[in-house]
Amino acid sequence: MTGTMKMPYSPNSLSQTGAEVRISHLGKSFGERPVLTDFELNISPGEFIAIVGHSGCGKSTLLRLICGLEDPSEGSIELNGRPVREQISEARIMFQDNRLLPWRRVLENVGIGQRGNWEPAALEALEQVGLGARAHDWPAVLSGGQRQRVALARALVSHPKLLLLDEPLGALDALTRLDMQRLIEDVWIRQGFTAILVTHDVTEAVMLADRVIVMENGVARLVRRIDRPRPRVRGDNYLSAIEAEILSRLLSRP
Amino acid sequence: MNSITRSFSNALRATIPWAVPIGILLVWQIAASLHWISSTVIPAPSAVLAAGIRTAASGELFRHIGVSTARAAAGFALGGSIGFVFGLLNGVSKPAARLLDSSFQMVRNVPHLALIPLFILWFGIDERIKLYLVALGVFFPIYLNTFHGVRTVDTGLVEMGRAYGLSRAELFRQVIFPGALPSILVGVRFALGITWLTLVVAETIAASSGIGYMTMNAREFLQTDVVLLGILIYAVLGKLADSGTQLLERRCLAWHPAFATQGAKN
Ligand SMILES: Nc1ncnc2c1ncn2[C@@H]1O[C@H](COP(=O)(O)OP(=O)(O)OP(=O)(O)O)[C@@H](O)[C@H]1O
Ligand SMILES: [Mg+2]
Numbered sequence: 067m068t069g070t071m072k073m074p075y076s077p078n079s080l081s082q083t084g085a086e087v088r089i090s091h092l093g094k095s096f097g098e099r100p101v102l103t104d105f106e107l108n109i110s111p112g113e114f115i116a117i118v119g120h121s122g123c124g125k126s127t128l129l130r131l132i133c134g135l136e137d138p139s140e141g142s143i144e145l146n147g148r149p150v151r152e153q154i155s156e157a158r159i160m161f162q163d164n165r166l167l168p169w170r171r172v173l174e175n176v177g178i179g180q181r182g183n184w185e186p187a188a189l190e191a192l193e194q195v196g197l198g199a200r201a202h203d204w205p206a207v208l209s210g211g212q213r214q215r216v217a218l219a220r221a222l223v224s225h226p227k228l229l230l231l232d233e234p235l236g237a238l239d240a241l242t243r244l245d246m247q248r249l250i251e252d253v254w255i256r257q258g259f260t261a262i263l264v265t266h267d268v269t270e271a272v273m274l275a276d277r278v279i280v281m282e283n284g285v286a287r288l289v290r291r292i293d294r295p296r297p298r299v300r301g302d303n304y305l306s307a308i309e310a311e312i313l314s315r316l317l318s319r320p
Numbered sequence: 321m322n323s324i325t326r327s328f329s330n331a332l333r334a335t336i337p338w339a340v341p342i343g344i345l346l347v348w349q350i351a352a353s354l355h356w357i358s359s360t361v362i363p364a365p366s367a368v369l370a371a372g373i374r375t376a377a378s379g380e381l382f383r384h385i386g387v388s389t390a391r392a393a394a395g396f397a398l399g400g401s402i403g404f405v406f407g408l409l410n411g412v413s414k415p416a417a418r419l420l421d422s423s424f425q426m427v428r429n430v431p432h433l434a435l436i437p438l439f440i441l442w443f444g445i446d447e448r449i450k451l452y453l454v455a456l457g458v459f460f461p462i463y464l465n466t467f468h469g470v471r472t473v474d475t476g477l478v479e480m481g482r483a484y485g486l487s488r489a490e491l492f493r494q495v496i497f498p499g500a501l502p503s504i505l506v507g508v509r510f511a512l513g514i515t516w517l518t519l520v521v522a523e524t525i526a527a528s529s530g531i532g533y534m535t536m537n538a539r540e541f542l543q544t545d546v547v548l549l550g551i552l553i554y555a556v557l558g559k560l561a562d563s564g565t566q567l568l569e570r571r572c573l574a575w576h577p578a579f580a581t582q583g584a585k586n
Contacts, residue, residue: 133483155485165480169498169575178494179484204575220484 083258084112085145085156085227087132093140094127094284101127102284105141111227114254114261116271118312119281125264128281129230132262133159145228158226162233164213166205166220173201176220184223191223192216195249211242215249222253229254231263235270243267247274251296268316272309273298280315288315363545368552371545380534385553388523388530391447392515392557395454400511403459404504407466411500412492417467424463432456433521445526453522457514465507469500501572509565516558531557 087109094102101124109115117125130136132143134154143150150157166175177188192198195215197208205213214234221229231250235243251274254261265271271278272292280288290308298305345365351357352364359367375381406424410417432453443449473496481495523532535550573579 135479135483154483159483161476161480163476165474165476167477167495167498169501169573170494178481179486179490206575206577 083225083227084110084260086111086147087228087260087262088144088147089132089141090144091141092128092131092138092143094124094131094136095139100284102131105285107279107286109260109262112258112260114263114274114276116263116265116275116278117281118265118268118271118278118316120316121266123281124284125281126232129159129232129262129264132228133157133230135159155224156226157228157230158221158224159230159232160217160221160234162236164205164210164217166213166216168205170205171201172197172203172205172208172216175205175216176223178220180223188219188223191219194222194253195219211238211246214238214242214246218246218249218253222257225257226259228260228262231261231265233264233266236266243270248297250274255296268309268312269300272305272312273300278308278312280312288312360542360544363548367545368548371543371549375534375546375549381549381553384529384531384534385557388519388532389557391450391523391530392454392519392561395451395518396458396511396515398451399455399458400462400508402455403462403464403507403511404466407463407504408470411467411470412496421467424460428460428464433518436522436525440526445528449526450519450522450530454515454518457518458511461507461510461514462504463507465503465510466500469503469507470496472503473499502576505565505569505572508568509562512561512565513558516554516561520554 087107089105089107092102092105093100105128107115117128119125127136131138132150134150134157145153145156166172167178170178173185173188173192176191177184180188189198189201192201195218197212197215197219200208200212200216205216208216214237218234234250235246238246247270250261250263263271263274268278275292278290278292279286280290290312292305292308294302294304348362349365352359352362352367363371372381406420410421435456436449436453439449439453443452477495477499478491481491486494519530520532523530524536527533531550531553535547538544538546538550570579
């Protein structure tokens with residue numbers, strides 16, 4: 067297997083704000099243990115992908131590879147036809163824990179890694195998540211949901227072409243989750259970035275995604291396209307049917 | 321709350337820690353004035369104050385304080401900076417830690433004051449003995465706490481910093497150093513205590529100037545008041561250094577929930 071697979075793509079399909087993602091023959095092993103093997107996924111610009119799968123099946127590893135925190139053992143990941151490694155700043159990741167720097171004010175946290183005159187953009191991103199008024203607070207005084215919104219603002223401030231979300235809502239209560247889901251959908255519609263959401267919540271996946279991918283042992287086992295206008299209605303028959311299918315698929319694991 | 325009442329209540333809060341020492345001084349003065357205790361055993365606070373004024377007037381007191389403070393500062397700076405550098409190095413570099421840490425831990429088990437006879441043999445009683453002893457005493461708490469602080473910085477934050485495009489220098493300045501700072505400052509406070517302790521011993525045994533020398537000299541002339549004055553000055557210098565660090569802590573760690581509230585917690 068070669069590390070440089072030349073993938074055909076047409077420049078016309080490039081969106082202004084969403085990255086086209088091509089993952090080909092992706093493999094990752096830690097020592098002897100393979101976590102991802104021959105993983106293939108093409109994502110069109112601006113698409114919203116949700117990935118569900120059992121714990122330990124390699125979802126976080128996949129996201130970490132995509133944003134360059136790990137190097138693939140095999141295969142390649144390209145954003146708009148170029149290796150991700152060369153354009154790390156185009157992809158932003160949001161983790162399950164907020165990972166805000168406690169010694170920096172909220173605004174400075176949002177502007178981390180930004181150069182030049184970053185304050186206006188950071189403040190705008192904060193306002194987008196409804197926390198403009200908390201710009202000068204310490205993260206310690208915010209609630210868990212607010213901190214996660216700051217983390218979202220931090221991910222959005224540089225207008226990434228690809229947003230990776232690794233169970234960003236896993237630690238939140240049910241009500242805050244619903245708010246955050248709506249917020250994420252809103253900014254996604256407004257900014258048009260490509261999104262990959264890893265989640266344990268199948269309902270969440272079905273509500274938000276254009277495609278849901280069920281991962282098993284490091285490969286994409288089931289891919290379900292969801293053609294449903296937004297905002298989607300909870301309890302919609304079509305969505306419920308897909309949700310049931312995905313759940314039974316997850317539960318039928320040998 | 322208006323600002324005058326606020327600053328008044330702040331001032332009040334700042335004086336509360338002094339209430340007990342001042343109470344003790346009062347009782348002591350009364351006991352001495354009523355001759356419950358002999359002035360050759362413990363002279364009255366007023367006598368100590370008089371000794372302070374006397375030695376201050378002759379300039380002797382300030383010369384000794386100056387010498388002791390300079391020694392403390394020089395020794396602290398020397399040992400502290402070496403400890404800090406090695407703490408950082410071993411904290412960020414696993415190979416360096418593997419090479420050096422266990423050697424440092426071995427040396428740490430030798431009490432540095434036990435080296436005084438050896439140092440006197442090597443250096444006589446000149447300035448170097450005080451400098452090296454203080455530096456040696458200060459090295460370990462700073463080294464250990466810096467090392468520990470850097471090692472225990474949240475790896476999630478470091479990873480976030482990398483994912484958000486921080487360079488190595490930025491990562492150090494924005495994530496690793498601030499993350500290690502609470503631990504480093506604990507080391508600083510600890511090291512300051514050791515500085516004064518080391519200086520007391522070293523100046524008492526091997527010096528011809530400084531507060532320790534002043535008290536030993538006074539002992540020969542049975543000037544108990546000057547001896548007591550020396551002890552008190554050590555205490556005050558130590559307290560000043562500690563308060564300085566506390567101030568530093570409250571400034572640098574304003575983000576920390578434990579320091580966000582007003583009022584010092586000792
Ligand atoms: N740095 C690493 N070194 C060794 N093994 C690792 C490392 N990172 C991940 N793994 C292993 O890779 C496998 C997949 O981990 P990963 O974190 O991607 O799972 P996940 O699908 O995100 O699980 P979860 O849903 O619990 O978050 C696990 O078996 C894990 O032990
Ligand atoms: Mg995970």
